[in-house]
Amino acid sequence: MSEDKKTIIVFSGDLDKAMAAMIIARSAAAMGNEVTLFFTFWGLNLLRKPEPVSVKKNILEAMFGWMMPRGPQKAKLSQLNMGGLGTAMMQYVMKTKNVPTLAEMIAEAQQFGVTFIACTMSMDVMGIHQEELIDGIELGGVATYLGAADDANVNLFI
């Protein structure tokens, strides 16, 4: 167990939960920690490029890809979304209060050396291909995450 390593499982693709994960990850990196984020299930959508990427998919994969949000700009609040109104209000308030956008937080975490791992099983199930993800994402399975978590002293599931 090391004091200077942290791991976070990013399961949720909700805006508020993803923000919490990214704020903790960026803070930990700024405290000199080695941080590993493991993106699985809905969290994977946060790593998708905002624009459609042409890849060969079967009908179910294509439907999943079409139904799920593409990238952090499309993430919604877990509460008070109110058909998108609540999310728009939150994004407006964040801007006026000088809080970076979720996309900016993700980019900043990458600049600070936070390791982003996309769960390959989730990618397979949800039909998400590596070409659809932003740059700098490593692919790995649960053993990769467990290996990192074993060496860390904080592990969160968000």
Next chain:
Amino acid sequence: MAEYSLNCRGMQCPGPIMQLFTQMKTAQPGDVVTIVVTDMGFRKDIDAWCRKTKNTLVSIEEKDGVITAVVRKGE
């Protein structure tokens, strides 16, 4: 010994400590950084940050909602 100053007014948590971390990476041991912050959580955060990063909080003062902290880089 070099002195640096960071203006982090209006920046939200954890922006100021991220700026400080980046500045400290280029600084030498003994160098001093003065950081100005308006995020009130910074008062406690800087204690924890200095403890965990082995830097020293030389002074901290708050006036009219603005915190000015002086941090010395550790060995």
